[in-house]
Amino acid sequence: MGNLFCSQYPIHRRFDLKGSTFGRTTxxxxxxxxxxxxLKDLDLNYIFRLRKSWYQEFCRQVDRDCDFLEQERIMDYSLLVGLHFRGISCADNLTPSSGRSSGTRTPTGSGNNFDDGAPRLSGVDVDHIVTDPNRWIHLGINMPARAESTVRRSSVSDTPQLIGEPTGELYDIFIFFGIIDILQDYDISKKLEHAYKSFQYDPxxxxxxxxxxxxxxxxxFLFRVFVEDKI
Known part of the structure; x- marks a missing residue:
């Protein structure tokens, strides 16, 4: 985690995502x-919008990695995701329910994208975001993107809603991600765990x-959380 998030940008929110729901909340x-x-899957309250070229590369890389891990009989891995909200410092506090800054911010000009203290992005061409040339941008490292906040609908079923409904609130972010925990094979202990929990919960x-x-x-799951940005 330390290696993945090694950056000059402070990480404001971090998520460990598996695509399962049982026990997947903080x-x-x-x-x-x-x-x-x-935070975990059921704490996730964003979908991530990547520009077309990044999204296509993301899909190809996830497919390649998952094909390899499946071939090696590996499971229980996660996608670790870190978010840096542009315009928010380390001292500001973000609530996981809204992604808004609880600190007081006063816009200094009409060109600032602030709303109730939160940096907000609307109609910005992410292909032309000006970034520090000294900060290396690569797939999953220092990537400019947009996060759209989501809200889960109340459900009467036993299985909670894994991904919420988009709200239209868009935030300008730098995103970091990578697959971690890739050493767990599907051995006898995991098979027994699956059999035992299947008696009590949805397998x-x-x-x-x-x-x-x-x-x-x-x-x-990932291809629902990460989507192509249409702007």
Whole structure:
């Protein structure tokens, strides 16, 4: 995690994403969630909009990585995601429910994209964002993107909604991500874990599943969280 987030940009929010729902929430009250807390799937309240070229490369890389991990009978890996909200300093506090800054900010000019203290992006061409040339940009490293906040609808089913509905609130971010925890094979202990939990919970909602199912579920989830930006 330290290597992936090694950057001059402070990380304001970090997520560990698997595409499963059982146990995939942070057991901390909202008041204790700060930038050092790693949130999980059911804490995720954004979808990430990547420009076309980045999105296509992202899809190709995820497919290649998942094909390899599936072939090696590896499961239980995650996509670690870090977000830097442009215009917010390390001292500002973001609430995971809204992505807004709780600190008071006063716009200094009509060109600033601030709304109630949160940096907001609307109609900006991310292909022409001016960034520091000394900061290396690569797939998953220092990438300019947009985060759109989401809200989950209340559900009467036992399985919670994995991805919320987009709200239209767009934030200008730099995003960092990479697949981690790639050493767990589907051994007898994981098979027993899957069998035991399947008696109590939806088998598709738990993390310990066959590598083929894990790979498919992981990809399907990521390709709903990361989308092509149409601007």
């Amino acid at each position: 057991d901390k009250p909202e008041s204790e969630i700060d930038p050092t807390v790693t 598709t909602s738990i993390s310990a599943v066959d590598p083929r199912l894990y790979s498919r579920r992981f990809r399907d």
